Amino acid sequence: MRTRRRRRIPLPAVALGLMLIAPLLLASDDDCLACHSDRQLKSARGKVLFVDQDSFRTSSHGQAGIACVDCHADLQKVKDFPHAEKLKPVACASCHDADEAALRASVHGQPHDGQNPIVVSCKDCHGTHDIRGKDDSESSVYSLNLPDTCENCHLERVRTGRGPDFIRQYNQSAHFRALEKSGLSLSATCVTCHGGHDVRAVKDGRSRVSRKNIIRTCGRCHVGIEKNYLDSVHGKDYIKGSADVPVCIDCHNEHNIVSPENLGSRVYATKVAAVCSRCHDDERLARQYGLLTSRLKSYSASYHGTASKFGEIRVANCASCHGFHDIRVSSDPKSMINPANMSKTCGKCHAGAGANFAKGKVHVVSEKTESRGSYVAKVIYMSIIGGMVSIFLIFIAADLYRRKRKRRSP
Amino acid sequence: MNDTGLIRDDEVFLRMNLAERIQHFLLIFSMGTLMLTGLPLIFTELKIFKSIFAFEKAFYFRGILHRVAAVVLIVNIVGHVFYTVFTRRGRENFKEMLPKFQDVKDAWNLFWHNVGLTRFLRKKGVGKAFFDKHPALLFEKEPEFGRYNFIEKFEYWAVAWGSFVMILSGFFMWKVELSLKLFPLWVHDIFVIVHGYEAMLAFLAVIIWHMYNVHLNPEVFPMSKIWLNGKITGHELRALHPVEYRKIAESRKRRLEEANASQPK
Numbered sequence: 001m002r003t004r005r006r007r008r009i010p011l012p013a014v015a016l017g018l019m020l021i022a023p024l025l026l027a028s029d030d031d032c033l034a035c036h037s038d039r040q041l042k043s044a045r046g047k048v049l050f051v052d053q054d055s056f057r058t059s060s061h062g063q064a065g066i067a068c069v070d071c072h073a074d075l076q077k078v079k080d081f082p083h084a085e086k087l088k089p090v091a092c093a094s095c096h097d098a099d100e101a102a103l104r105a106s107v108h109g110q111p112h113d114g115q116n117p118i119v120v121s122c123k124d125c126h127g128t129h130d131i132r133g134k135d136d137s138e139s140s141v142y143s144l145n146l147p148d149t150c151e152n153c154h155l156e157r158v159r160t161g162r163g164p165d166f167i168r169q170y171n172q173s174a175h176f177r178a179l180e181k182s183g184l185s186l187s188a189t190c191v192t193c194h195g196g197h198d199v200r201a202v203k204d205g206r207s208r209v210s211r212k213n214i215i216r217t218c219g220r221c222h223v224g225i226e227k228n229y230l231d232s233v234h235g236k237d238y239i240k241g242s243a244d245v246p247v248c249i250d251c252h253n254e255h256n257i258v259s260p261e262n263l264g265s266r267v268y269a270t271k272v273a274a275v276c277s278r279c280h281d282d283e284r285l286a287r288q289y290g291l292l293t294s295r296l297k298s299y300s301a302s303y304h305g306t307a308s309k310f311g312e313i314r315v316a317n318c319a320s321c322h323g324f325h326d327i328r329v330s331s332d333p334k335s336m337i338n339p340a341n342m343s344k345t346c347g348k349c350h351a352g353a354g355a356n357f358a359k360g361k362v363h364v365v366s367e368k369t370e371s372r373g374s375y376v377a378k379v380i381y382m383s384i385i386g387g388m389v390s391i392f393l394i395f396i397a398a399d400l401y402r403r404k405r406k407r408r409s410p
Numbered sequence: 411m412n413d414t415g416l417i418r419d420d421e422v423f424l425r426m427n428l429a430e431r432i433q434h435f436l437l438i439f440s441m442g443t444l445m446l447t448g449l450p451l452i453f454t455e456l457k458i459f460k461s462i463f464a465f466e467k468a469f470y471f472r473g474i475l476h477r478v479a480a481v482v483l484i485v486n487i488v489g490h491v492f493y494t495v496f497t498r499r500g501r502e503n504f505k506e507m508l509p510k511f512q513d514v515k516d517a518w519n520l521f522w523h524n525v526g527l528t529r530f531l532r533k534k535g536v537g538k539a540f541f542d543k544h545p546a547l548l549f550e551k552e553p554e555f556g557r558y559n560f561i562e563k564f565e566y567w568a569v570a571w572g573s574f575v576m577i578l579s580g581f582f583m584w585k586v587e588l589s590l591k592l593f594p595l596w597v598h599d600i601f602v603i604v605h606g607y608e609a610m611l612a613f614l615a616v617i618i619w620h621m622y623n624v625h626l627n628p629e630v631f632p633m634s635k636i637w638l639n640g641k642i643t644g645h646e647l648r649a650l651h652p653v654e655y656r657k658i659a660e661s662r663k664r665r666l667e668e669a670n671a672s673q674p675k
Contacts, residue, residue, distance in 0.1 A: 312469040360595025373600045381607035392619045398524035
């Protein structure tokens with residue numbers, strides 16, 4: 001930063017000379033503090049004009065020896081104090097031009113629609129005299145403090161597209177809990193996923209959380225998962241640009257991402273089937289991609305599905321047999337449901353599972369065509385039950401009829 | 411046969427002794443528990459079952475309870491087999507319980523007797539000559555039953571068959587790893603289906619058939635108390651089990667005659 005700043009000084013040839021005489025020409029910090037160290041100092045409109053020296057001296061700018069007039073540049077030439085009340089806004093861009101440009105291009109730089117267009121400036125997030133670097137634990141943009149900084153606006157004053165409740169969901173997430181409970185400074189904050197200066201609306205293709213970029217964004221931390229996903233049947237189509245395959249947020253939620261062991265997770269053991277079947281029981285997708293349908297129905301009819309419905313988490317759900325990030329088609333030799341791997345997959349729960357596990361159909365949609373034995377057993381039993389119940393009822397009816405007649409004419 | 415004077419109307423006979431009542435009670439307990447913990451898996455959408463299994467780990471306890479009840483049922487059946495083989499009364503009961511062709515005829519006769527269609531036709535003058543020639547087809551007389559009528563025999567053998575099917579299929583569902591070591595998956599699937607449908611059959615048989623015959627039937631309403639105290643009166647015996655009644659009367663008569671024959675000496 002310092003090097004860039006030097007470059008910005010006009011007329012480098014006389015820089016040395018200027019620097020030597022500068023203290024004589026420019027108002028010194030002491031001149032400013034003569035008034036601004038007074039806690040009672042207020043503008044005509046009542047705005048507090050006090051500048052906390054200690055806070056400034058320990059700030060990034062104070063540490064770098066930057067003077068008041070370096071930022072409040074229109075005071076450089078002022079000789080008579082007190083100066084005019086109205087000063088020009090500080091131009092951070094005179095040093096931080098790239099960051100300022102990124103901000104102007106971001107959603108924060110564009111006036112929002114609505115009655116009160118808001119343009120966000122540097123100080124809204126970074127503060128003013130007390131600006132600190134993002135690695136300083138007292139900084140407003142330090143990871144542990146950052147959610148508060150963003151939520152200052154986004155919980156109340158400034159509504160985003162999905163509303164404040166959607167923002168608040170982040171505070172339930174595993175990411176936030178890691179920050180809050182463990183102080184895990186590497187956990188994902190707002191900027192980790194949305195970007196800092198270049199934050200953009202999700203529908204903007206350049207947004208880091210847009211469908212196109214979300215895998216890369218999550219993958220920056222979850223490297224192994226990104227790799228598994230890109231090798232999976234979903235990932236392969238994702239790379240081809242399909243908009244139909246699930247990405248991270250489709251299964252894990254957006255802001256309230258929680259561990260799969262958490263009951264609130266969309267991929268909690270008993271809820272997985274509902275997540276997968278959103279697409280896998282969708283007729284349009286089934287036609288387009290040749291998916292097998294009635295997956296949820298056939299799963300629900302099985303013991304696994306029934307037990308799952310009653311909240312049993314130890315039974316198999318979709319992911320238990322198909323995997324999750326690395327789901328592959330059954331013909332893939334690496335697929336968990338490839339016939340060659342079935343005994344290993346089933347063996348995770350059923351110790352010693354052998355080849356017999358593959359001798360039969362798992363997702364039985366039509367028993368008539370797919371599972372003859374079950375079909376025949378069902379038909380036989382239905383006939384027996386139907387026949388028996390009919391006989392019972394006929395006998396009972398005849399018995400009651402006779403008793404009624406007997407009573408009438410004994 | 412009406413009143414031989416050998417059996418008083420208020421004389422009490424033991425239709426179910428204590429051992430038999432205990433067996434019956436254990437059967438009620440085990441079957442009831444098995445149904446309560448098993449049927450929810452078939453009727454998963456019923457709210458009443460959902461509310462029973464609402465608490466955490468409910469499904470796990472359901473499974474434990476189902477297996478405990480199954481063991482009780484098996485122990486009960488083993489006990490019953492021992493009782494049947496090793497006691498005199500057990501062997502006699504079993505002989506009485508054996509199905510005969512007469513039971514089919516009884517069922518047929520009782521049904522047409524109750525309906526009374528042929529008597530109605532005869533009264534209206536339809537097929538008069540035919541019915542005069544075959545008076546049996548008028549089903550004028552109610553069939554007479556022995557110690558166990560066809561209804562009771564049917565229920566006994568239904569329980570026997572049902573238990574066999576349920577225990578066999580249930581065992582392999584319990585030991586699914588063993589099952590799939592011995593059978594392919596499609597055979598195991600049949601076990602699961604058979605277990606479910608046999609359960610429904612048993613449930614319906616108990617609810618409709620057994621409940622009618624021992625509770626709702628106007629003759630015993632609100633409930634036959636035999637399963638509690640095991641007692642049946644001479645009057646009830648004559649009305650419901652006339653063949654058994656006559657058998658007892660005859661054996662008493664024989665004993666009386668023998669005693670009379672030996673006395674004058």
